[in-house]
Amino acid sequence: MKYLENRKYVIQGIFLMVGIVFAIRLFYIQVVDSSYKQAAETNAIKPIIQYPFRGLIYDRNGKLLVQNTPVYDLMVVPKDVKNLDTLRLAELVKLPLEDVRERLKKARSFSYVQPSPFYQKLSTQEFAYIQNNLIDFPGFYINARTARGYPHQSLGHALGYIAEISPRQLEDSTYNGYRPGDYIGKAGIELEYEKYLMGQRGVKYKMVNVRGVEKGSFREGAFDTLAVAGENLVSTIDLDLQAYGEYLMNGAKGSIVAIEPATGEVLAYVSAPFYDPNLFTGKDYGKNYMELLQDSNKTMFNRPIMADQNPPGSIFKLTQALIALEEGAINPNTTYACNKSLVNCHDHPSPLNLYGAVQHSCNPYFYQAYKALINQGKSPNTFTDTAIGLKEWREKVLSFGFGQQLGIDIPGEKKGIVASTDLYDRVYGKNRWKYSTIYSLSIGQGELGVTPLQMANFMAIIANRGHYFTPHIIRSVGEDGKPLKEYQEKHYAAVSPQHFEPIIAGMSEVVRAGTGRRANLDKVGIEVCGKTGTAQNPQGPDHAVFVAFAPRDNPKIAIAVYVEHGKWGGQSAAPIAGLMIEQYLTDTVTIKQQEKWVLSREYLNIKSK
């Protein structure tokens, strides 16, 4: 009997053993193994990204350039999709059935449990209609976010656009912190200032039940972070001037760049043909983008900073004259005859001093002046002498911002071309070329390529009598409105200030009585200094160039106008410059006959000589 009583120990032992095994097992899954905690979090705690407002962009007068407008995306979580009536869904979103299937497949292949966009950028009307019927489609929901909106149709090329981050960017560690479906600046200011504009995302931790229904915030929002809106930008653009420039260039191809010389602020930035930036905000973004990208006028080509293959033409004579003066190769009173055997010219009084040569754009004058500049007799060998001269000349040309990126805050800027000894050595062989090989540089033709931005900046240098500030399109970031530091630095051209006056005097004559008369604003008391140019174009009619600044004293605007196939600067580009200057300085346009002429586009039909 006693031994049976001892069995109570066996039984109690079994009880206690099970209790201990359970306690150990619990210790393992509750304390040692942390994977259950993570699983619980992904189970029940759903981080909801709070998208910040992207920064707004204002023009220099406080007019809104870029704003945010609400758009709605139809999202899908494939895991939650149940009893889907594909046909009804197709009717609801007004898409073909195959398209709906394709989109579902894409969503599933992205993630089974994560939401992905099914149909993006619904309009407010579509949103209301779909929302009303969404109850029958478990797994689908509407995500409201903001898209960019523009209360005008201007400045597309400079503003750029935002779009969904690409898979390649997502893999790039530079874009850490971005998630699929995020919008990111893809071009223009939106790209350049992405880090300011994007703001900071916030996260709200919501608790969800087993069906994914939100059940309030996690720990009363102790871990939530608020979204911080992106910084607003103040642009240097004058929206009225910009719109007027686009009005003038409508139907033409080319560029207008206007800069405030005292600051380097870009006042107008026209790339024609231009596009309405609103085209890139709706759900037809992809289609519109491809159409613009493929059109024969190269609309997406950002001409002011990317068209660097065209020679500057006669406007480059100013550069040559400035450098020749600085080098002492000529002085303002140096006179050359208009010897058409050297290089072709048109009819004008001859011989001319520097003022007259600038006014009449005399080709032989600059042929001879440039020869004096390049062949200074530093070497007895004419080949070596030319190479030495070209090398020294090139350094001075570069100091004007040619042949390099100026550093404007719009991505994609091209460098342009400035002839170099290396280039000629490569083409002709060392010591196989001399002045007669390169003389076309003297009149701005040949191995030269200048962007319209560089032309405008060149005008700013002349207006400032020898220096410039890096052209920029954003004046300040954020609320304090302090100008950006990187644009406060003065860059000097390698030509002394006193050499500018003779050139400016000549430029004034160009507009008063020379080739640039169509830019004349004497009537409203504005002395415009300018220079016409024609860039030879082997593919078709020549391109027309006109550069100018005004007023002559204390200049407020420097401008470059480039009209593709505009033939002569004086005919097509000069009136546009004059109109822009008047518009900017007086806010009105009195030279209506010039405006009429520009809009008539008749100059595009004039037969070249």
Place this chain on the structure above:
Amino acid sequence: MEKVLGQTLSSTTRSRRSSGFLAPHLDWVTVLLYFLLVALGWMNIYAAVYSPDNVINIFSMDINSGKQLAWIGASLLLIIVLMVVDYKVYEHLAYPIYGFIILLLLVTLVVAKPIAGSRSWLDLGGGIRLQPAELAKFATALAASKFLGSINLRQQNFKDQMILAAITFVPPVIIILQNETGSALVFAAFILAYFREGMSPLILIIGGSAAAIFILTLLVPKLYLIAGITILMALATWMDYRLLRRFKVMIALWGVVVAMIFSVDFFVNDVLQPHQQNRIKALINPEADPLGYGWNVTQSKIAIGSGGFWGKGFLEGTQTKFDFVPEQSTDFIFCTIGEEHGWIGSTVLIALFMVLLVRIVSIAERQKSVFARTYGYCVASIIFFHFLVNVGMTIGLAPVVGIPLPFFSYGGSSLWSFTILLFILLAIDANRAKDLAR
């Protein structure tokens, strides 16, 4: 509410003490443990149904905690009745009660409408339903104890053994027919009580080994298992000369074990019903289908595991509160404790059950009659089996079997059944002095 409970209790106690009846010998430790478990269970039921965006009062009859409180109140009445009734009734009426319950089980099998595939609920009208399978436990315990008190198990009387086996296994057979396999399995727990009364330890060892081999076969590759068992048996035979003398027996035993291992697949795939197969599969590898058959086990482990050392705090659990864990106020109530009260809370609860079980065993041991002692062991064994399987399944150590955690899980039938089970023992125990005097 606990205060109210306490007052009710002490007032009834006082009245009984003043009449000089029962109270002095009542085992207050067990009573205290009982109320502690019931109160904790009630709070955790509230936590399980609690929803932060729609907070309902714990007493509201719209939710399980309110209803459970009604069941608890009814249990108090039940306790008073059980205490007031002459303790001898239980022994005298053991067979009639048993017979009545068998009848009830059969009636249920015939008239019950299937609920979730189970035909075990008897509709009493007025929205009250009764699960006779729950009551069968104490009835069988009474009948088996009475029968053991009248025979001598050690005398190896085959007829007696068969009668005992019949008493033990008729109810579970009917219950299996009702499709309540979980409740039927509980009757295996009686083996522990019989073991104390002289049943050969071989049955316990064989039963335990069979269960162990079954589970191991599911978890370990067959070849390793056979190799391991072969080596173990060879070692045992070689070390112990008595086994060496029974070499042929050992060989035969080895053959039986190997045959069993190979028959497990057949058993799982061809004998068990699909939902039972899934429960087995979920035990082996819940991750294989975490959204299907592995859901309960996976979610239950996640809920418990996320509790950490200290737990998330009362009503702060996210997994149980947001319905990730199914059956959270009934069979998976342990998840709520694990998640909200962490390892500390879980361990305290396990300790409470251990203290209760050990206490019941010592109560059983101090009984003078075989009937009372056997009954005590039956109570302990049934509570233990429920605890073992219920907690085991929530932490992935046992297959999912739908049986409640005693005193804790939501549900009137279950609470009443355990209350009756326990307080019959306490009533008998309180009168043990009279028994002695007799």
